[in-house]
Amino acid sequence: xxxxxxxxxxxxxxxxxxxxxxxxxxxxxxxxxxxxxxxxxxxxxxxxxxxxxxxxxxxxxxxxxxxxxxxxxxxxxxxxxxxxxxxxxxxxxxxxxxxxxxxxxxxxxxxxxxxxxxxxxxxxxxxxxxxxxxxxxxxxxxxxxxxxxxxxxxxxxxxxxxxxxxxxxxxxxxxxxxxxxxxxxxxxxxxxxxxxxxxxxxxxxxxxxxxxxxxxxxxxxxxxxxxxxxxxxxxxxxxxxxxxxxxxxxxxxxxxxxxxxxxxxxxxxxxxxxxxxxxxxxxxxxxxxxxxxxxxxxxxxxxxxxxxxxxxxxxxxxxxxxxxxxxxxxxxxxxxxxxxxxxxxxxxxxxxxxxxxxxxxxxxxxxxxxxxxxxxxxxxxxxxxxxxxxxxxxxxxxxxxxxxxxxxxxxxxxxxxxxxxxxxxxxxxxxxxxxxxxxxxxxxxxxxxxxxxxxxxxxxxxxxxxxxxxxxxxxxxxxxxxxxxxxxxxxxxxxxxxxxxxxxxxxxxxxxxxxxxxxxxxxxxxxxxxxxxxxxxxxxxxxxxxxxxxxxxxxxxxxxxxxxxxxxxxxxxxxxxxxxxxxxxxxxxxxxxxxxxxxxxxxxxxxxxxxx
Numbered sequence: 017x018x019x020x021x022x023x024x025x026x027x028x029x030x031x032x033x034x035x036x037x038x039x040x041x042x043x044x045x046x047x048x049x050x051x052x053x054x055x056x057x058x059x060x061x062x063x064x065x066x067x068x069x070x071x072x073x074x075x076x077x078x079x080x081x082x083x084x085x086x087x088x089x090x091x092x093x094x095x096x097x098x099x100x101x102x103x104x105x106x107x108x109x110x111x112x113x114x115x116x117x118x119x120x121x122x123x124x125x126x127x128x129x130x131x132x133x134x135x136x137x138x139x140x141x142x143x144x145x146x147x148x149x150x151x152x153x154x155x156x157x158x159x160x161x162x163x164x165x166x167x168x169x170x171x172x173x174x175x176x177x178x179x180x181x182x183x184x185x186x187x188x189x190x191x192x193x194x195x196x197x198x199x200x201x202x203x204x205x206x207x208x209x210x211x212x213x214x215x216x217x218x219x220x221x222x223x224x225x226x227x228x229x230x231x232x233x234x235x236x237x238x239x240x241x242x243x244x245x246x247x248x249x250x251x252x253x254x255x256x257x258x259x260x261x262x263x264x265x266x267x268x269x270x271x272x273x274x275x276x277x278x279x280x281x282x283x284x285x286x287x288x289x290x291x292x293x294x295x296x297x298x299x300x301x302x303x304x305x306x307x308x309x310x311x312x313x314x315x316x317x318x319x320x321x322x323x324x325x326x327x328x329x330x331x332x333x334x335x336x337x338x339x340x341x342x343x344x345x346x347x348x349x350x351x352x353x354x355x356x357x358x359x360x361x362x363x364x365x366x367x368x369x370x371x372x373x374x375x376x377x378x379x380x381x382x383x384x385x386x387x388x389x390x391x392x393x394x395x396x397x398x399x400x401x402x403x404x405x406x407x408x409x410x411x412x413x414x415x416x417x418x419x420x421x422x423x424x425x426x427x428x429x430x431x432x433x434x435x436x437x438x439x440x441x442x443x444x445x446x447x448x449x450x451x452x453x454x455x456x457x458x459x460x461x462x463x464x465x466x467x468x469x470x471x472x473x474x475x476x477x478x479x480x481x482x483x484x485x486x487x488x489x490x491x492x493x494x495x496x497x498x499x500x501x502x503x504x505x506x507x508x509x510x511x512x513x514x515x516x517x518x519x520x521x522x523x524x525x526x527x528x529x530x531x532x533x534x535x536x537x538x539x540x541x542x543x544x545x546x547x548x549x550x551x552x553x554x555x556x557x558x559x560x561x562x563x564x565x566x567x568x569x570x571x572x573x574x575x576x577x578x579x580x581x582x583x584x585x586x587x588x589x590x591x592x593x594x595x596x597x598x599x600x601x602x603x604x605x606x607x608x609x610x611x612x613x614x615x616x617x618x619x620x621x622x623x624x625x626x627x628x
Contacts, residue, residue, distance in 0.1 A: 018104075021216050022180045022190045022201070025207030025237050030078030034071065035087035036209075036216035041068050041090050043615065044382070046098035050075070051105040051114045051321045052086035056187045061116050066615075069489045085188050087180045089116035091207045097141070106145045108152035108435040109137055112184045114388055115151065116596040117144040118212055119176035119197040122579040127172065147173060151181060163243050166232050170245060172333075176373065178212055182202065190235040194227055198371045198398065201225045206238035211352055213369075214395070215414050222257040230627045255397050268391050271615045273417035273509070277601050278468060281461035284594070286411035287426045288433070288457060290513040295454060299439045303406035304390070312388075314361035315342045318350050318378045322504060323366035323392075323427060328497035329593045336590060336614045337439035347374035351460035357387050366432075368415060368423040370398020379403055394423050408434070417616045419509050421601050424501065425464075428594055432457060435590075456588045460595065463585040467598045474599055478578050478606030479562065484535040484562070488526065488602075490519040491539035492549050498593045499539045502600030509608040509618045519552040532560030537600070538578065540567045541592035553577050564603075566596055 019040025033050045041048075060081055064070040068090055077079050089104035104116040109360045121127070124143035127150050132138065136149045154622045155165035162183050171195055178197035180190055192199055192210055195599030202209040204221035210233075211217045217224070225240060227233050231250070232243040242250045269275035291297055297434060299305070316332060319328035327344040334342050345353075345367075351374060357363070363382040370393035370615045379400055382389050391404035394412045401407045410426035436453050439445040445453075481487075487506055489499035496518045503516035519538070530536070538553040540546055546567075554577055557563050565578030574581045584595040608615045612615045 018092050018212070019118050020118055020178060020180055020210070020212040021089075022192070022235065023189055023207070024085040024188055024208040024235055025399065026084060027069070027207070028077060028078065028082070029084050029086035030081040032078075032209075032220075033069070033221070033229050034078045036073075036211055036290045037068055037088050037090045039215040039218075040211065040213055041574050043412060046091045047100065047103035048088070048090040049103045049105055049116075050078075050081065050086055050088040051116075051182065052081045052083035055060060056084035057083070059111055059182065059184075061105055061107065061111075063100050063105075063116065063607075065098055065100050065103065073206060074094055074124075080447060080511060083169055085182070085190065087114070087116050087182060087190060094120055101269070102140045102142050104142075104144060104328070106140065106142065106147050106148045108145060113148055113152040113155065113181060114453060115148045115179055115181040116180040117147055117180075119195075121147055121173050122175035123173065123244045124175075134331040143175075144209060147177065147179065148181075155183070157249065159175075163232055163234065163247055165328070166191055166193050167243070167245055170230060170232075178320065180210060188236060189378050189389065190229060191232065192235065192241055193230075193232045195230050195374065196376065196399070198369070199227050200397075201227060201235065201240050202237060203240060208235045210235060215416065216437075218257065218414070223254045224257060224397075225252045225254060226402075227252075229399070235618040247394055259394070269490065271609075273419055273615050275607055276415055276417055276422045277598070277605065279413070280422045280598070281464045281468075283410075283412045283422050283426050284472060285430050285461045290409070290411055291433055291437075292454060292458075295451070297433055297440065297454070299437055302390075302408050304437070306441040306504050308388075309438050310361045311360055312340065312438075314358035314427065316350075316357070316363045316382075317342060317344045317366065317478060318347050318363055318375060318382075319344075319366040320347045320372055320374055322424045322501055323372075325501040325504065326366055326424060326427040326431060327364075328500060328524065329428060329494055330435065331592050332494045332497065333432055334435040337435045338442060338444050340438065340442075345378075347372065347378040350410070351377045357385050359384065362388050362390060365401050366392045366427055366431075367398075368410075368412070368420060368427070370395045370400040372400075375405070376400055385464070392427055394426070412447060418618055419505055419604070419615070422573070425594060425597065428597075429457070429460070432591060432594075453588065453590075457591060460587065460591060463587060463595055464598055465587055466604075467595060471602050475606045479605055479610050480580075481535050481562070482607055482610045484512060484533065486529065487514040487535040487537065488530070488556075489514065489516040489537045489539060490522065490549070490552055490556075491516075492519050493542050494589070495539040495541055495545070495549065495596070496591050498596050499537070501597055502537060502539065502555050502604070505601055505604030506607065507602055509569055509613065510611055511613065511619070512607065515534070519549050522555060527556065527559070530556050530559045534561045535564070536561040537564045537566065537603075539600075540565060540571070540574065541596050545573065550574070550577055554598075566599060
């Protein structure tokens with residue numbers, strides 16, 4: 017949710033912290049703060065409400081805050097309203113301990129009550145302040161140093177957390193710990209960096225350590241020492257991040273979202289090429305072989321948000337190509353369901369970050385029940401990637417905009433490839449059909465490029481609908497699944513109330529909401545369902561709806577029904593979602609821009625939902 021950056025080295029820390037936080041502002045932007053120390057001098061803590069810009073101006077881009085060791089945080093509020101008081105860093109009463117925190121501490125009230133009785137005072141409404149003062153309490157009670165005090169606090173705290181902690185008596189050092197919230201550490205040129213996500217330190221190093229669950233790290237200039245919860249020193253392997261620094265920059269685009277929309281042809285090609293070799297799908301590096309694919313009797317796809325919409329589309333594709341039944345579950349519901357999972361089933365967890373709290377919990381639930389798991393994730397070394405039995409990495413690169421586009425599209429491509437791979441391994445499609453599908457999937461990037469070349473028409477249409485109060489996306493089959501994603505794009509960045517409905521359900525309630533001027537987007541790319549969906553579109557138009565039709569080239573009769581028609585290139589109907597989602601992404605983007613909103617940082621949302 018929130019963003020953390022830390023640095024210790026031989027140069028000014030504050031500018032590095034602010035630069036790193038700017039790369040993580042998509043993770044939280046209610047308030048921000050830094051704590052910097054110059055040698056053995058006192059901590060200098062500066063905090064500001066609102067977006068990071070306020071903190072940058074307050075500190076003269078960091079130049080007004082001296083010191084070579086520091087930690088920073090950009091906040092997305094969970095406990096306590098956005099304010100300077102609730103902003104991180106937080107400190108113990110005497111500033112013996114200063115820390116920043118991501119996650120949620122579930123028993124913070126209990127800890128707070130205990131510490132209050134021990135003489136501590138609390139100024140904020142945050143759970144973080146309780147953690148900081150608990151560490152200080154153990155540090156002073158047992159006098160065994162930072163690692164011991166953090167370990168004791170970790171054993172007392174319930175919930176999820178990533179912590180960066182500084183101690184008055186240990187200048188030049190930062191201590192980190194995590195449980196179920198991401199944290200990476202980089203070392204380069206005698207300097208050490210820590211952050212909650214890769215983009216924050218990509219500019220400085222691509223060699224990182226992943227600190228494991230319930231582990232602690234001691235950071236000093238150019239070195240890192242790791243410990244387990246029992247305070248025993250452990251070793252870690254360095255991982256090289258393949259992303260380059262430019263991938264996390266805007267590259268001349270007005271917004272990250274627009275840049276990432278335009279990156280989709282490339283990242284889809286990269287994801288295809290990662291598993292298609294010499295005209296064949298090769299899942300060897302994923303860890304799936306034909307025997308395993310033949311033995312699977314049921315697939316569960318578990319995800320949140322846009323990744324859940326990928327699962328909805330994937331369900332239609334997998335069930336069309338194989339005899340496998342597929343269930344798509346919201347991770348936040350799946351983890352609390354008491355259902356019996358089918359023996360020899362496969363649970364596919366889809367998550368861009370690989371750290372989504374509910375999805376990670378669902379993965380662990382499946383593993384506890386002895387069910388094979390496969391993660392479709394974008395971030396190498398993330399928790400889901402490490403814990404799943406098998407991993408299919410999407411090659412979307414860093415996605416900065418809160419509203420996902422390219423990560424969604426690569427997840428969709430990954431699901432197609434899994435469907436084709438399963439169908440071939442189980443002898444449920446012919447060799448001819450197999451080659452036909454692979455040939456067609458390789459045409460998708462070029463066809464997306466063609467759609468992007470015509471984006472000005474969508475910009476014009478967006479300018480005509482910016483004043484609507486309600487929008488409804490309708491479709492059948494795969495088109496319904498894509499409509500769900502289009503609706504989410506509209507509501508999350510333009511703040512227009514938007515819903516997606518299976519077109520056949522209109523007369524079961526939703527049509528009562530249609531009135532003059534209501535915006536309806538009819539997604540209609542499936543040939544066998546085309547006429548039925550057109551009939552539904554006629555029904556809403558007769559009730560005054562303003563109608564946009566989205567269909568494939570050749571279906572020109574759509575213009576007789578819709579007020580505005582968008583065409584996508586023809587492709588196999590199973591893959592049409594990869595093309596039809598592009599105009600919907602652009603529509604959401606242009607409506608948001610026209611309404612004057614911050615496209616990359618929609619209100620109340622953060623990129624990675626790492627807490628419940």
